[in-house]
Amino acid sequence: MEKLTLRGFEIYKGLLNSATQQQLVDAVREVAKAAPLFSPMTPYGKPMRVRMTSAGDFGWVSDRSGYRYSRAHPDGMAWPAIPAPVIKIWNDVSGSDRTPECCLMNFYGEDAKMGMHQDRDEGDFSYPVVSVSLGDDALFRIGNLERGGKTESIWLTSGDVVVMGGDARLTYHGVDKIRFGSSRVLAKGGRLNLTLRVVT
Template sequence: MTILRLRGFEIHKGRLDAAAQQEIFAAVRAVVRKAPLFRPDTPYGRKMSVQMSAAGRYGWFSDRNGYRYVNEHPSGGAWPEIPPSVLKVWDQLTGLARQPECCLINYYGPEARMGLHQDKDEADFDFPVVSISLGDDGLLRIGNASRGGRTESLWLQSGDVVLMGGAARLTYHGIDRIRPGSSTLLPKGGRLNLTLRVVE
């Protein structure tokens, strides 16, 4: 395993071996059976290209009223619990007693992407965000503390884990594209990104 540092992002390349990836993927599939993937609307009325679900006390949601955390799936049911195999990654990387209250699940199909954004809907930015990549490669772009300026990019592969904390906690970042067919983990292809967040 190699640890890279880019603009404060701590990128653990190959952190999860094949068995760990399979275990987490199976757990995510169980979550999605209870809380199916959906495509939120942006506040501007356009559908996001990424499909989402969540586990934990809260899920992240977006519509014409803005971005926010909610305690129910759009169908009205509570979000499933965060799987132990996912929490294990949080515990090992952060060493924190505090547990995340949300595991946001993003599924990227062949044409999906995520524009540059900050994770700033949480109450306390002192806690890091932990990001787990599964499936096809995704091109991560990292910007700055404010919009604009030079950016840097690198490919994330299945099993990579990123820790975003400290000064990097509010750095703009996004996924420009995925590389279809670069992984066989997901039977139908695509990329899963799990982000663990302390919300309250």
């Protein structure tokens, strides 16, 4: 395992071994059985390229009403509990005395990406966001506290964990592309990204 710091983002390269990665993938599949993956609509009327679901007290949703946290899946059911192996990662790297209230689970298919954005729907920015990469490699871009300006990019591979906290908590970031089929973790290809957040 190697720890890097890039613009305040703490990047733990190879933190999770292959057995832990498989355990996490199995846990995500159980969550998706109870709260199926869905393709959210942006407030601007365009579908997002990723499919997602959540676990915890809250899930993250998007539609024409805006981006927000909700206590219920768009189909009406409550979100499942955050799996214990996911909570362990938070406890290991977050430095927080609170447990996460949301685990957002994004699935990136072959052409999926995520535009530059801030995570700012939470009530208290003093708590970090912890991001877990599983499956295919992703080109992760880190920007600035304001839109625009010079950015830096790093390839995240399966088993990498990123902590976005402190001065970097509101830094713009995104995923430009994935190397589809680059990992054996997901047999059919694709990337899973789990992000843990304190919502309230």
